[in-house]
Amino acid sequence: MDPKHVHEQLNRLQSEIDDLPVESGERAKLHALVEDIDRELGSGPELVLEDTGLQERLDEMVSSFEVDHPTISGLLKDIMVKLASIGV
Secondary structure (H helix, E strand, O other): OOHHHHHHHHHHHHHHHHOOOOOHHHHHHHHHHHHHHHHHHOOOOOOOOOOOOHHHHHHHHHHHHOOOOHHHHHHHHHHHHHHHHOOO
16 A cells, blocks of 8 residues: 555545534544654655554544544545555
8 A cells, every 4th residue: 555545535534624523623633644654654765653542542543533524534544554564
């Protein structure tokens, strides 16, 4: 899996987050998560996450948005799968 595809998904997710009817705190958490993933992907050819809690944060976000915001949850799940496929 090419990290470029993950970056594309992250950009799409950023757009979806901006349109969400959620509290600004939840929106900020999602944006921070996306930025952390994007930063880690830009760290070089050997994609090693320094933030070991990133996968856990993704899991939590998927769970919290699954019922009310299935599009966001689906995008997060897709990003999780792509990150796993590139060894992150």
